[in-house]
Amino acid sequence: MIYRFPCVTVLFDANLRLLWWKWVDASKDVAFKEVFEQLLQLSDELKPFRWLADVSSLPAVSLIHQHWLSESWLPQYRRLHIQALAILLPSSLHNQLALENLVDNALPTTHCDMQYFTEVLAALDWLALMDEECAAQLHRQWLAAV
Template identity: 40%
Template sequence: MALERLLLFSRQYKIRQWLVDISQMPPLGNDEQAWVSQRWVAQFARIGVSNLALMLPDDLHNQLAMEHILDSGRCYTQLNVQFFADFPAALDWLSKTPEDVQRLEKEWFVAANTAPQPSIQNLSLDKLLD
Protein backbone atom coordinates (compact mmCIF):
# COMPACT_ATOMS: atom_id res chain seq x y z
CA MET A 1 0.00 0.00 0.00
CA ALA A 2 2.82 2.43 0.84
CA LEU A 3 4.48 1.91 -2.54
CA GLU A 4 1.23 2.58 -4.37
CA ARG A 5 0.68 5.77 -2.34
CA LEU A 6 4.17 6.93 -3.25
CA LEU A 7 3.27 6.51 -6.91
CA LEU A 8 0.08 8.52 -6.51
CA PHE A 9 1.85 11.28 -4.61
CA SER A 10 4.67 11.46 -7.16
CA ARG A 11 2.24 11.50 -10.07
CA GLN A 12 0.09 14.20 -8.46
CA TYR A 13 3.01 16.50 -7.61
CA LYS A 14 5.22 15.56 -10.60
CA ILE A 15 8.06 14.41 -8.36
CA ARG A 16 11.19 13.53 -10.36
CA GLN A 17 13.63 12.67 -7.56
CA TRP A 18 13.22 10.33 -4.62
CA LEU A 19 15.24 9.85 -1.47
CA VAL A 20 14.04 6.70 0.24
CA ASP A 21 15.25 5.32 3.54
CA ILE A 22 15.14 1.54 3.28
CA SER A 23 17.76 1.02 5.97
CA GLN A 24 15.31 -0.44 8.49
CA MET A 25 12.95 -2.12 6.03
CA PRO A 26 11.78 -5.59 7.12
CA PRO A 27 13.14 -8.48 5.05
CA LEU A 28 11.52 -8.70 1.62
CA GLY A 29 9.97 -12.06 0.91
CA ASN A 30 9.90 -13.77 -2.48
CA ASP A 31 6.25 -12.82 -3.11
CA GLU A 32 6.93 -9.16 -2.31
CA GLN A 33 9.99 -9.10 -4.55
CA ALA A 34 8.01 -10.67 -7.39
CA TRP A 35 5.14 -8.18 -7.02
CA VAL A 36 7.47 -5.18 -6.97
CA SER A 37 9.52 -6.49 -9.92
CA GLN A 38 6.61 -7.61 -12.09
CA ARG A 39 3.92 -5.03 -11.36
CA TRP A 40 5.05 -2.01 -9.39
CA VAL A 41 8.25 -1.19 -11.30
CA ALA A 42 6.37 -0.72 -14.60
CA GLN A 43 3.99 1.75 -12.90
CA PHE A 44 6.93 3.50 -11.26
CA ALA A 45 8.63 3.95 -14.65
CA ARG A 46 5.57 5.75 -16.04
CA ILE A 47 5.61 8.52 -13.41
CA GLY A 48 8.93 9.88 -14.67
CA VAL A 49 11.22 9.73 -11.64
CA SER A 50 14.73 10.27 -12.96
CA ASN A 51 16.88 10.02 -9.80
CA LEU A 52 16.47 7.56 -6.95
CA ALA A 53 18.69 7.80 -3.87
CA LEU A 54 18.35 4.82 -1.54
CA MET A 55 19.75 4.61 1.96
CA LEU A 56 21.63 1.34 2.27
CA PRO A 57 19.61 -1.38 3.98
CA ASP A 58 21.07 -2.76 7.20
CA ASP A 59 20.16 -6.22 5.91
CA LEU A 60 22.35 -7.56 3.07
CA HIS A 61 19.40 -9.68 1.89
CA ASN A 62 17.35 -6.51 1.32
CA GLN A 63 20.18 -4.80 -0.51
CA LEU A 64 20.50 -7.75 -2.88
CA ALA A 65 16.71 -7.89 -3.29
CA MET A 66 16.57 -4.17 -4.13
CA GLU A 67 19.41 -4.51 -6.62
CA HIS A 68 17.55 -7.39 -8.28
CA ILE A 69 14.30 -5.38 -8.41
CA LEU A 70 16.09 -2.38 -9.88
CA ASP A 71 17.88 -4.59 -12.39
CA SER A 72 14.60 -6.10 -13.53
CA GLY A 73 13.17 -2.61 -13.97
CA ARG A 74 15.94 -1.40 -16.28
CA CYS A 75 13.85 -2.42 -19.29
CA TYR A 76 11.17 0.13 -18.28
CA THR A 77 13.22 3.21 -17.43
CA GLN A 78 16.56 4.99 -17.61
CA LEU A 79 16.49 5.73 -13.89
CA ASN A 80 19.66 6.93 -12.15
CA VAL A 81 20.00 4.96 -8.91
CA GLN A 82 22.56 5.31 -6.15
CA PHE A 83 22.84 3.67 -2.74
CA PHE A 84 24.11 5.85 0.12
CA ALA A 85 25.30 5.21 3.66
CA ASP A 86 24.45 8.71 4.90
CA PHE A 87 21.78 11.33 4.20
CA PRO A 88 24.07 14.28 3.46
CA ALA A 89 25.75 12.38 0.61
CA ALA A 90 22.37 11.37 -0.83
CA LEU A 91 21.06 14.91 -0.58
CA ASP A 92 24.23 16.25 -2.19
CA TRP A 93 23.73 13.87 -5.13
CA LEU A 94 20.12 15.00 -5.56
CA SER A 95 20.64 18.73 -5.00
CA LYS A 96 21.78 21.53 -7.24
CA THR A 97 23.54 23.73 -4.66
CA PRO A 98 25.13 23.41 -1.19
CA GLU A 99 22.35 25.63 0.16
CA ASP A 100 19.77 23.13 -1.10
CA VAL A 101 21.65 20.35 0.68
CA GLN A 102 21.56 22.20 4.00
CA ARG A 103 17.88 23.09 3.67
CA LEU A 104 16.93 19.56 2.67
CA GLU A 105 19.02 18.02 5.45
CA LYS A 106 17.03 19.98 8.00
CA GLU A 107 13.74 18.97 6.43
CA TRP A 108 14.78 15.32 6.14
CA PHE A 109 15.75 15.07 9.80
CA VAL A 110 12.51 16.75 10.91
CA ALA A 111 10.53 14.32 8.74
CA ALA A 112 12.55 11.36 10.02
CA ASN A 113 11.75 12.28 13.61
CA THR A 114 8.03 12.84 13.04
CA ALA A 115 7.13 10.23 10.40
CA PRO A 116 4.86 7.43 11.64
CA GLN A 117 6.80 4.91 9.52
CA PRO A 118 10.43 6.07 9.38
CA SER A 119 11.40 3.34 6.93
CA ILE A 120 9.23 4.86 4.21
CA GLN A 121 10.03 8.54 3.78
CA ASN A 122 9.90 10.62 0.66
CA LEU A 123 10.61 14.32 0.21
CA SER A 124 9.25 16.21 -2.75
CA LEU A 125 12.69 17.39 -3.77
CA ASP A 126 11.54 18.96 -7.03
CA LYS A 127 9.14 21.25 -5.14
CA LEU A 128 11.81 22.13 -2.59
CA LEU A 129 14.43 22.97 -5.18
CA ASP A 130 12.17 25.33 -7.17
Protein backbone atom coordinates in the same frame (compact mmCIF):
# COMPACT_ATOMS: atom_id res chain seq x y z
CA MET B 1 5.63 19.51 2.80
CA ILE B 2 5.53 16.46 5.11
CA TYR B 3 3.21 13.47 4.66
CA ARG B 4 2.81 10.69 7.20
CA PHE B 5 1.54 7.26 6.29
CA PRO B 6 1.61 4.03 8.26
CA CYS B 7 5.26 2.93 8.26
CA VAL B 8 6.51 5.76 6.03
CA THR B 9 7.27 9.45 6.32
CA VAL B 10 7.52 11.52 3.13
CA LEU B 11 8.96 14.96 2.49
CA PHE B 12 8.27 16.73 -0.79
CA ASP B 13 10.41 19.69 -1.83
CA ALA B 14 8.70 21.61 -4.64
CA ASN B 15 11.82 23.56 -5.65
CA LEU B 16 13.82 20.41 -6.40
CA ARG B 17 10.76 18.34 -7.29
CA LEU B 18 12.13 15.84 -4.80
CA LEU B 19 10.10 13.14 -3.07
CA TRP B 20 12.05 11.80 -0.08
CA TRP B 21 10.59 8.84 1.75
CA LYS B 22 11.77 6.71 4.62
CA TRP B 23 10.40 3.50 6.02
CA VAL B 24 10.08 4.31 9.72
CA ASP B 25 8.44 1.25 11.25
CA ALA B 26 10.14 -2.01 10.38
CA SER B 27 7.71 -3.99 12.52
CA LYS B 28 4.70 -3.47 10.23
CA ASP B 29 5.37 -5.78 7.32
CA VAL B 30 1.63 -6.04 6.67
CA ALA B 31 1.52 -2.53 5.18
CA PHE B 32 4.18 -3.23 2.54
CA LYS B 33 2.02 -3.13 -0.60
CA GLU B 34 -0.16 -0.31 0.70
CA VAL B 35 2.86 1.89 1.39
CA PHE B 36 4.34 1.38 -2.05
CA GLU B 37 0.96 2.05 -3.66
CA GLN B 38 0.64 5.27 -1.60
CA LEU B 39 4.07 6.36 -2.82
CA LEU B 40 2.93 5.90 -6.42
CA GLN B 41 -0.30 7.81 -5.79
CA LEU B 42 1.50 10.68 -4.08
CA SER B 43 4.03 10.81 -6.90
CA ASP B 44 1.20 10.93 -9.45
CA GLU B 45 -0.19 13.96 -7.63
CA LEU B 46 3.07 15.83 -6.95
CA LYS B 47 4.99 14.96 -10.14
CA PRO B 48 8.50 14.72 -8.65
CA PHE B 49 11.57 14.46 -10.88
CA ARG B 50 13.75 13.04 -8.11
CA TRP B 51 13.26 10.35 -5.49
CA LEU B 52 15.25 9.68 -2.35
CA ALA B 53 14.24 6.21 -1.19
CA ASP B 54 15.50 5.52 2.31
CA VAL B 55 15.01 1.80 2.66
CA SER B 56 17.65 1.42 5.36
CA SER B 57 15.06 0.19 7.87
CA LEU B 58 12.72 -1.62 5.50
CA PRO B 59 11.50 -4.93 6.98
CA ALA B 60 12.70 -8.14 5.33
CA VAL B 61 11.29 -8.25 1.82
CA SER B 62 9.63 -11.61 1.25
CA LEU B 63 9.77 -13.46 -2.06
CA ILE B 64 6.09 -12.65 -2.56
CA HIS B 65 6.78 -8.94 -2.11
CA GLN B 66 9.82 -9.11 -4.38
CA HIS B 67 7.69 -10.68 -7.10
CA TRP B 68 4.92 -8.09 -6.58
CA LEU B 69 7.43 -5.22 -6.78
CA SER B 70 8.93 -6.58 -9.96
CA GLU B 71 5.73 -7.58 -11.76
CA SER B 72 3.12 -5.10 -10.51
CA TRP B 73 4.71 -2.10 -8.86
CA LEU B 74 7.75 -1.44 -11.04
CA PRO B 75 5.77 -0.99 -14.29
CA GLN B 76 3.71 1.67 -12.50
CA TYR B 77 6.85 3.34 -11.12
CA ARG B 78 8.32 3.58 -14.64
CA ARG B 79 5.44 5.76 -15.82
CA LEU B 80 6.37 8.41 -13.23
CA HIS B 81 9.41 9.36 -15.33
CA ILE B 82 11.66 9.90 -12.33
CA GLN B 83 14.94 11.37 -13.61
CA ALA B 84 17.16 10.73 -10.57
CA LEU B 85 16.83 8.08 -7.89
CA ALA B 86 19.00 7.95 -4.79
CA ILE B 87 18.68 4.85 -2.65
CA LEU B 88 19.90 4.68 0.93
CA LEU B 89 20.99 1.09 1.24
CA PRO B 90 19.09 -1.32 3.43
CA SER B 91 20.81 -2.37 6.62
CA SER B 92 20.14 -6.08 6.00
CA LEU B 93 22.08 -8.07 3.43
CA HIS B 94 18.89 -9.88 2.44
CA ASN B 95 17.21 -6.61 1.47
CA GLN B 96 20.35 -5.35 -0.30
CA LEU B 97 20.36 -8.44 -2.51
CA ALA B 98 16.61 -8.18 -3.15
CA LEU B 99 17.00 -4.50 -4.08
CA GLU B 100 19.95 -5.17 -6.38
CA ASN B 101 17.95 -7.89 -8.13
CA LEU B 102 14.99 -5.56 -8.59
CA VAL B 103 17.20 -2.75 -9.91
CA ASP B 104 19.09 -5.10 -12.24
CA ASN B 105 15.78 -6.16 -13.76
CA ALA B 106 14.53 -2.57 -14.01
CA LEU B 107 17.57 -0.71 -15.32
CA PRO B 108 17.33 -1.82 -18.95
CA THR B 109 13.84 -0.30 -19.18
CA THR B 110 14.23 2.72 -16.89
CA HIS B 111 15.71 6.00 -18.11
CA CYS B 112 16.78 7.26 -14.72
CA ASP B 113 20.09 8.16 -13.12
CA MET B 114 20.43 6.01 -10.04
CA GLN B 115 22.96 5.93 -7.21
CA TYR B 116 23.27 3.94 -4.00
CA PHE B 117 24.27 5.78 -0.82
CA THR B 118 25.02 4.95 2.80
CA GLU B 119 24.67 8.54 4.06
CA VAL B 120 21.65 10.76 3.62
CA LEU B 121 23.64 14.00 3.17
CA ALA B 122 25.61 12.50 0.28
CA ALA B 123 22.36 11.40 -1.38
CA LEU B 124 20.78 14.83 -0.87
CA ASP B 125 23.87 16.55 -2.23
CA TRP B 126 23.73 14.43 -5.39
CA LEU B 127 19.99 15.03 -5.83
CA ALA B 128 20.38 18.77 -5.13
CA LEU B 129 22.89 18.95 -7.99
CA MET B 130 25.87 19.42 -5.68
CA ASP B 131 24.27 22.31 -3.80
CA GLU B 132 25.52 21.54 -0.30
CA GLU B 133 23.50 24.30 1.34
CA CYS B 134 20.29 23.09 -0.29
CA ALA B 135 21.06 19.53 0.83
CA ALA B 136 21.78 20.68 4.38
CA GLN B 137 18.58 22.73 4.48
CA LEU B 138 16.50 19.74 3.36
CA HIS B 139 18.18 17.59 5.97
CA ARG B 140 17.38 20.12 8.71
CA GLN B 141 13.77 20.28 7.53
CA TRP B 142 13.56 16.49 7.67
CA LEU B 143 15.07 16.31 11.16
CA ALA B 144 12.62 18.94 12.41
CA ALA B 145 9.68 16.96 11.03
CA VAL B 146 10.50 13.49 12.29
